[in-house]
Amino acid sequence: MTTTPLAGPDRLTARGLVKRFGETVALAGVDVSLAPGESLSVMGPSGSGKSTLLHCLAGILQPDAGDVVLQPADGSPLDLGSLGERRRSLVRRQHLGFVFQFGQLLSELTALENVALPSMLLGASRDDAELTASGWLGRLGLDGMGDRRPGELSGGQAQRVAVARALVTRPAVVFADEPTGALDQATGYEVMRLLTETTRAAGASLVVVTHDADVAAWCERRITVRDGLVVDEARRADGTAGAATVPAGAVPGVAADGLDGWAGAR
Numbered sequence: 001m002t003t004t005p006l007a008g009p010d011r012l013t014a015r016g017l018v019k020r021f022g023e024t025v026a027l028a029g030v031d032v033s034l035a036p037g038e039s040l041s042v043m044g045p046s047g048s049g050k051s052t053l054l055h056c057l058a059g060i061l062q063p064d065a066g067d068v069v070l071q072p073a074d075g076s077p078l079d080l081g082s083l084g085e086r087r088r089s090l091v092r093r094q095h096l097g098f099v100f101q102f103g104q105l106l107s108e109l110t111a112l113e114n115v116a117l118p119s120m121l122l123g124a125s126r127d128d129a130e131l132t133a134s135g136w137l138g139r140l141g142l143d144g145m146g147d148r149r150p151g152e153l154s155g156g157q158a159q160r161v162a163v164a165r166a167l168v169t170r171p172a173v174v175f176a177d178e179p180t181g182a183l184d185q186a187t188g189y190e191v192m193r194l195l196t197e198t199t200r201a202a203g204a205s206l207v208v209v210t211h212d213a214d215v216a217a218w219c220e221r222r223i224t225v226r227d228g229l230v231v232d233e234a235r236r237a238d239g240t241a242g243a244a245t246v247p248a249g250a251v252p253g254v255a256a257d258g259l260d261g262w263a264g265a266r
């Protein structure tokens, strides 16, 4: 693995990623870059390498070959492969946010405590962390829900808490793995709307792994992975992300243009 940082204007740059699990080649040489504030969906069949790619981009897994360089909003580029596990874990806490299929909120903590925790782990006082967390719950339409535990929230509310928790530290990049996989279509629509809008408003880039073209349509760019390789790449023709991309029928009464807005990028 090279140690030369791939410094550049991109928020995240990955080059030549290879990851094997025994005989299985999960990633066979993937290049991906992500501009500041850009949203990217990763699609592909089951077992194609989507989650492995997300985990390598986020420094959760170490690739067998290739480099991942994160450019924080301020400061020098960070070559994730050259960092030890402790430092990589700190970089994840400081600069990355995560939303998973089942939220993975801590069940014994309230919604407010769940959202306050990342700031406290970075050294904020409980009062400061809870004040910031309360603001994020408000932004996600969860005013008045801070005292509830995850078991007392609907699936959509729990995912909105997860989005607040992902954004509370003002990350450079938010990673979402099937963020609507456990939700019905209308609730998934609302979670994707909030996820893309709040992430963009916070200036963070977004990577969404999904099987669902309706979910992918919320992102500006889409890559398709097959057998560990990027086999297709497309960018929304209108250059936007958000409600204009919502396929007709996703929510009753919402007109939309489906995937017609996609244009092949190569």
Ligand SMILES: Nc1ncnc2c1ncn2[C@@H]1O[C@H](COP(=O)(O)OP(=O)(O)OP(=O)(O)O)[C@@H](O)[C@H]1O
Binding pocket: 021, 024, 025, 026, 044, 045, 046, 047, 048, 049, 050, 051, 052, 053
């Ligand atoms: N920890 C692991 N140990 C062994 N093999 C693994 C491991 N993680 C992933 N794999 C294998 O690597 C390949 C890619 O897996 P990955 O989870 O990245 O696919 P995916 O596209 O995210 O699939 P899905 O859509 O089903 O979640 C698969 O063949 C999978 O079985």
